[in-house]
Amino acid sequence: MSSIASVLSTYLDRRGGFTVAADDRVTAREFPLMPLGEAVDMGHAPDGTPLFDPRVFDTAEFQRNPYPYYRILRDHYPVFHDKLHNCYYVTRYDDITACYFDDEGFNTIPKGSSSGVLGNTQLELSGVEHRRRRNLYGQHLVGQALQNRVPAIRRLARDMIAAWDATDAPYVIDNGDGTRTVELGRAFANEFPIRVVCQVLGFPDEARDDFYYWYNSMMSGLGGSERHQQGLEARQHLEDYVAGLVAERRVTPTYLYDEDGKVIGKDIISKLCESKLDGDFLSTEEITSNIALIVGGGGETTRGAILNMWYLLLQHPDQFERVCRDAALWDAAFHETLRHSTSIGGQPRHNTFDVELHGVTIPAGSLVHMVDVSANHDERIFASPESFDIFRNDLYSGKLLRSGYRKDGRCSHMAFGVGPHLCPGAWISHQESVLGSQLLLEHMHNPRINTERMPKDIDGVRLAPIGLGAIRELWIDYEMQTRG
Numbered sequence: 001m002s003s004i005a006s007v008l009s010t011y012l013d014r015r016g017g018f019t020v021a022a023d024d025r026v027t028a029r030e031f032p033l034m035p036l037g038e039a040v041d042m043g044h045a046p047d048g049t050p051l052f053d054p055r056v057f058d059t060a061e062f063q064r065n066p067y068p069y070y071r072i073l074r075d076h077y078p079v080f081h082d083k084l085h086n087c088y089y090v091t092r093y094d095d096i097t098a099c100y101f102d103d104e105g106f107n108t109i110p111k112g113s114s115s116g117v118l119g120n121t122q123l124e125l126s127g128v129e130h131r132r133r134r135n136l137y138g139q140h141l142v143g144q145a146l147q148n149r150v151p152a153i154r155r156l157a158r159d160m161i162a163a164w165d166a167t168d169a170p171y172v173i174d175n176g177d178g179t180r181t182v183e184l185g186r187a188f189a190n191e192f193p194i195r196v197v198c199q200v201l202g203f204p205d206e207a208r209d210d211f212y213y214w215y216n217s218m219m220s221g222l223g224g225s226e227r228h229q230q231g232l233e234a235r236q237h238l239e240d241y242v243a244g245l246v247a248e249r250r251v252t253p254t255y256l257y258d259e260d261g262k263v264i265g266k267d268i269i270s271k272l273c274e275s276k277l278d279g280d281f282l283s284t285e286e287i288t289s290n291i292a293l294i295v296g297g298g299g300e301t302t303r304g305a306i307l308n309m310w311y312l313l314l315q316h317p318d319q320f321e322r323v324c325r326d327a328a329l330w331d332a333a334f335h336e337t338l339r340h341s342t343s344i345g346g347q348p349r350h351n352t353f354d355v356e357l358h359g360v361t362i363p364a365g366s367l368v369h370m371v372d373v374s375a376n377h378d379e380r381i382f383a384s385p386e387s388f389d390i391f392r393n394d395l396y397s398g399k400l401l402r403s404g405y406r407k408d409g410r411c412s413h414m415a416f417g418v419g420p421h422l423c424p425g426a427w428i429s430h431q432e433s434v435l436g437s438q439l440l441l442e443h444m445h446n447p448r449i450n451t452e453r454m455p456k457d458i459d460g461v462r463l464a465p466i467g468l469g470a471i472r473e474l475w476i477d478y479e480m481q482t483r484g
């Protein structure tokens with residue numbers, strides 16, 4: 001199950017459309033790769049109920065084709081006790097929403113292997129402790145503070161796209177006939193969200209390359225992989241560097257400026273330097289952990305949103321054409337992408353008391369996975385959940401609220417979670433994805449997927465599905481003349 005922390009660690013190991021693990025040989029016979037939308041028959045109980053074998057979670061089949069399996073869970077085992085992995089899965093939208101709001105009954109306290117790399121972060125706190133830390137900087141990522149940053153975000157995107165003209169990198173190919181082929185991940189989406197975060201935090205431009213290295217090392221060191229040591233070392237380097245910045249900014253804060261050079265506010269590091277908890281200034285360790293969490297939360301997630309959105313839109317040319325004609329539709333495209341294919345599978349929680357749900361008793365202290373991607377495909381909430389439709393009228397696409405949204409038959413998607421831990425970066429990632437995409441579209445005339453270079457599904461012909469997570473690469477052909 002991929003949570004906000006663990007999804008970040010696995011992305012570096014994935015190649016192409018889906019992963020085939022080395023030890024899949026053992027299970028491959030029982031879980032062949034199926035046509036999309038069809039589950040492997042795992043047998044039936046005498047009353048006809050489909051059986052569910054949790055070994056499927058570890059297969060390549062599940063990675064690329066998860067939704068028919070989640071449908072079985074939602075319909076027949078809304079609380080599934082997975083004895084193999086020693087945890088429980090909650091898969092229906094309404095149940096997950098209720099659990100997220102029950103901050104007392106379902107807490108986030110137990111430390112995962114991410115703690116070593118990210119440090120003590122609010123992700124793993126509940127109740128009052130969580131609220132006090134969240135308020136430290138959440139306000140700087142929303143509202144007017146965010147609006148003030150829009151010109152700077154736009155400038156970062158423009159600079160990255162302009163650099164395509166001057167590069168001979170293998171992921172920006174001039175075909176010599178007025179067309180270009182670009183791999184959108186390396187040319188834009190991998191780094192753009194990190195640059196935005198780096199700037200909003202207030203890292204000096206000259207630290208950007210180091211920052212990108214720390215980010216990659218920390219992300220690949222989450223989840224207890226063999227790269228954990230590298231992640232720890234990168235965090236130490238980051239902390240050493242931040243210690244210097246903090247010492248300077250405790251004395252002399254630094255500011256963010258608008259395009260006219262007017263001050264729009266202090267950067268987040270300067271804000272954290274002057275913040276107090278219980279009357280004490282935050283320690284350098286606390287500031288570093290906050291930075292590590294913002295970096296960790298804001299990179300891979302937004303990268304995935306941008307790439308998945310373009311992949312889905314370009315496979316639905318009629319919808320893409322409408323977006324090209326009406327830039328306001330990017331908002332709907334962003335939210336429908338996150339409903340259809342977000343890169344965060346769900347979030348782990350531990351229950352404080354014994355809980356009974358759908359006739360299943362979950363003993364206190366159990367690991368309970370809230371499967372956000374299953375909630376997003378719950379047909380009790382979203383009609384034809386497997387179709388990508390930016391015009392669907394059952395998805396709420398307005399301003400996201402911590403209190404969730406359910407009005408006139410429309411619910412928000414669950415990609416940003418809901419309740420006390422609702423992603424504080426939701427609005428900035430939205431802005432990045434939409435503004436970045438609008439600028440990409442200004443530059444790329446008649447963009448289409450270069451199918452030759454993309455991974456294929458099991459028939460060897462169709463494009464690989466996104467499955468769980470985000471696509472790794474997106475090769476696009478486009479014409480170089482300016483749009484008419």
Ligand code: HEM
Nearest residue numbers: 122123297298301302305347415416417421423424425429
């Ligand atoms: C499409 C992009 C994004 C997605 C899908 C996403 C998803 C999520 C989710 C599901 C959570 C809830 C975790 C929980 O319930 O335990 C979360 C929390 C968080 N996200 Fe995001 N996120 C995105 C972008 C960002 C960005 C851009 C930032 C920072 C600039 C960010 C920073 C955070 C932080 C700090 C938390 C912890 C909040 C807390 O525990 O109170 N995220 N994110």
